[in-house]
Amino acid sequence: MNGSLKSRNRRPQRAGVAAAEFAVCLPVIVLIVLATIEACTMVFLKQSLNIAAYEGARTALAQNVSSVDVVNAAEQVLTERNVNGGTVTISPSNLGAIAPGQYLTVSASAPATGNSVIPIRFYRGRTLTGSATMMKEFQTSSP
Numbered sequence: 562m563n564g565s566l567k568s569r570n571r572r573p574q575r576a577g578v579a580a581a582e583f584a585v586c587l588p589v590i591v592l593i594v595l596a597t598i599e600a601c602t603m604v605f606l607k608q609s610l611n612i613a614a615y616e617g618a619r620t621a622l623a624q625n626v627s628s629v630d631v632v633n634a635a636e637q638v639l640t641e642r643n644v645n646g647g648t649v650t651i652s653p654s655n656l657g658a659i660a661p662g663q664y665l666t667v668s669a670s671a672p673a674t675g676n677s678v679i680p681i682r683f684y685r686g687r688t689l690t691g692s693a694t695m696m697k698e699f700q701t702s703s704p
Contacts, residue, residue, distance in 0.1 A: 610691030613638035617667035618693040
């Protein structure tokens with residue numbers, strides 16, 4: 562009978578230890594989950610910026626295209642992916658001056674703060690940028 566009393570007394574003590582461990586570990590687990598969500602959001606943002614820059618650069622290689630067309634193509638991708646505060650730049654800015662064989666770069670950037678999905682800002686104050694560089698190919702004349 563003494564053995565059953567000892568096992569009954571140990572259960573409440575063990576339950577108290579489990580509750581204390583849970584109370585200590587819960588904030589750490591919540592922080593890890595929130596950090597993972599924020600990191601995934603920033604990866605999505607970075608990928609969106611890269612895709613927008615690529616689409617802008619691809620548009621810039623077409624004939625008779627203005628820089629407004631390039632910016633519109635890139636901003637359309639940013640809009641479709643709900644990127645807030647995105648900006649697009651083209652280098653060199655004069656697309657007509659780019660000779661075949663020369664490179665052009667389109668960059669898209671956006672602040673991390675305006676694109677976060679959780680109230681905690683692990684990337685506060687940072688701006689993410691994506692860019693694409695392409696070479697203008699030689700153009701053949703059509704018959």
